[in-house]
Amino acid sequence: xxxxxxxxxxxxxxxxxxxxxxxxxxxxxxxxxxxxxxxxxxxxxxxxxxxxxxxxxxxxxxxxxxxxxxxxxxxxxxxxxxxxxxxxxxxxxxxxxxxxxxxxxxxxxxxxxxxxxxxxxxxxxxxxxxxxxxxxxxxxxxxxxxxxxxxxxxxxxxxxxxxxxxxxxxxxxxxxxxxxxxxx
Numbered sequence: 001x002x003x004x005x006x007x008x009x010x011x012x013x014x015x016x017x018x019x020x021x022x023x024x025x026x027x028x029x030x031x032x033x034x035x036x037x038x039x040x041x042x043x044x045x046x047x048x049x050x051x052x053x054x055x056x057x058x059x060x061x062x063x064x065x066x067x068x069x070x071x072x073x074x075x076x077x078x079x080x081x082x083x084x085x086x087x088x089x090x091x092x093x094x095x096x097x098x099x100x101x102x103x104x105x106x107x108x109x110x111x112x113x114x115x116x117x118x119x120x121x122x123x124x125x126x127x128x129x130x131x132x133x134x135x136x137x138x139x140x141x142x143x144x145x146x147x148x149x150x151x152x153x154x155x156x157x158x159x160x161x162x163x164x165x166x167x168x169x170x171x172x173x174x175x176x177x178x179x180x181x182x183x184x
């Protein structure tokens with residue numbers, strides 16, 4: 001759930017979710033950190049009833065169209081996902097001898113953590129998830145296109161299906177992406 005008015009009212013409905021790293025730090029420019037998030041999403045699919053309908057990991061934020069199987073609650077799955085990835089990505093940054101931005105990133109995570117009573121030390125993710133329920137075809141289609149065109153708008157790739165950290169390959173080709181998806 002969120003403190004800024006965005007809440008997940010229907011816990012088992014399909015939602016468009018966005019969450020970002022504090023200060024919009026470009027953490028996912030490193031494959032090893034993005035892979036931690038990918039593996040965590042896979043774990044949630046297998047063990048927490050997470051259904052991924054579309055997804056895209058950008059350098060500093062994540063877009064998902066997701067739902068969960070009852071009795072699971074979407075807000076609980078998101079909370080657990082963000083907590084686990086926060087701890088593990090921060091640890092990977094700390095232990096990475098080749099991370100040139102380590103001191104700077106950890107300093108920002110500590111400063112953000114000090115300002116947030118919900119964190120003990122470090123804060124990796126911003127608090128909000130900005131959930132939008134995909135309760136119409138128009139909302140769903142708009143958000144699906146938004147997710148897949150994000151890397152194109154950022155000029156990372158020319159065509160959406162070329163971006164590795166996205167479900168666009170599943171929707172635009174016969175190919176298969178890094179995560180299993182359930183088409184909507």
